[in-house]
Amino acid sequence: MNRTVAIVGRPNVGKSRLFNRLARKRISIVHDQPGVTRDVISAEIAEGDYTLLDTGGIGYKGKDTPAALTAASEEQVNFAIATAALILFVIDGLEGLTSLDEKIAAMLRRGKKTVRLVINKADFDDEKIDLAQAYRLGFGEPLQVSAEHGRGEADLRDAIYEVLGAPDDTVSIRDPSVSLGVCFIGRPNVGKSSLSNRLLQSDRLIVSEVPGTTRDAVELPFDFKGRNGKLYPFRLIDTAGIKAATKLASPVEYFSRLRSLDAIKNTDIVFLVLDAMDGVTQQDKAIAGEAVKEHKPIVIVVNKWDLVKSAFKRQGGFEPYKSERDYREKYEHALFERLYFTPGSPVIFVSAVSGYEVDRMLNAAVKLNRQQDLKLPTAKLNAVLGYLTERTPPPAVSGRRFRIYYATQTGTRPFRIKLFCNREEKLTEQYRRYLEAGLVKEFDLAGCPVYFDLVGKEKHEPGTPYTGKAALAEKLEKPEKHEPKWKTSEAAKDDLRHETLED
DSSP: OOOEEEEEOSTTSSHHHHHHHHHTSOOSOOOSSTTOOOSOEEEEEGGGTEEEEEOOOTTOOOTTSOHHHHHHHHHHHHHHHHHOSEEEEEEETTTOOOHHHHHHHHHHHHHTOEEEEEEEOOOSOSTTSOHHHHHHTSSSSOEEOBTTTTBTHHHHHHHHHHHHOSOOTTOOOOOGGGSEEEEEEOSTTSSHHHHHHHHHTSOOSOOOSSTTOOOSOEEEEEEEEOTTSOEEEEEEEEOOOOOOGGGOOSHHHHHHHHHHHHHHHTOSEEEEEEETTTOOOHHHHHHHHHHHHTTOOEEEEEEOHHHHHHHHHSTTOBTTBSSHHHHHHHHHHHHHHHOTTSTTOOEEEOOTTTOTTHHHHHHHHHHHHHHTTOOOOHHHHHHHHHHHHHHSOOOEETTEEOOEEEEEEEETTTEEEEEEESOGGGOOHHHHHHHHHHHHHHTTOTTOOEEEEEEOOOOOOTTSOOOHHHHHHHHHHSOOOOOOTTOOOHHHHHHHHHHHHHO
16 A cells, blocks of 8 residues: 655745654755755655655745756656655645645646645644635645644644554564665765666656755665675665865755765765766865764765766877776776775776666675674784784884784674773874774775774873773783793702702
């Protein structure tokens, strides 16, 4: 049975605020500026076993929004209407009915869908709301709600269940805990939405050459058949392009950035999308740093490879590179020089337009997800760290070098390694990256983050005995000297000498 509910209406009537209220999460960006929502945003309502869709405003004609984007946004609304079993048609109770509301109502009547009229912004008394106008639309008893304050929320939920039926334990929505969450991040206009559409095999997301087209973080489920023939459930999150904080031109861009950063925290694998023609920019480096900060596995996706192929097919080639392979090798070399803090991350050269190597992204994600549950043998872990520190000793800091006494794995996702050492502050950032890269290479953890939890010696007052961790560390650093059994005291030697002479 179809259990999808779509929220539709003209711009700025409070659809996104109502969506967030029903979802009990801040998912859609809410702002007084009309036309903020463009793509269809979805949320799984667990307690009701249904999917809720938020849509862009119908009939929006913004001066700063190209006509093509407006048309694409309305196509997404049509998709939501066609998909839904129930449509919540939202109007503004304070402004009253407008000609655009009446046009939308006529369109919905022609669609012969089940529609419930929702009068939003009924914050206080009902005297300001003209119910007679609402009844004229022909959708029966209107529901009066306040998305901002929660008034009428319970009645609205009951109305939804009247159409869909009560929640049924036998009907279950997709469980996010068993789906592999992947997230596209990158600068604006590098092709994140195009890659998402390619994976979904539909035009589910708006794609435009206009930078900043995507504003919300859009989460969508899909299935992928791996090389082994097994079907893997995925949760795909397409994010807005992450701009530098200093270049945010409006509150909407600020909230878009926050949604994208939140998406990184809530995903399992991060796809960092780069432009094949631009190379790695400073902003790409900053965005990668956000994923590293959250200790997320990274697959580096170099998109628009079709443009590189076309460049080499043209007469004269692509100076100064000899071939496509030469360009690829030099691009990858330059990439890791800039993104030196992502050791071993797989690099996939793809084209969202042609579909070239797109499946490899998901295969890489499946492999990375599997690797994150590995258990590193303690003996081998200590042996590898010993070899790394012996091959390249740590630099001296204030006259003393960082020293590892013992290491053990304490967690996964990310790999957490507890290091018992002399002093935490002696480990420099550069040497930490060296140790991390060594472990990633030795244990085949390409793309998986490694986090060191340092346990140093406790600082104590001179003359006081060591206790606890400090005693263990001191003992490891300065082990007690035990005289061999064959060594005896001078007095014992004299006694032995006298006994020998007397004999």
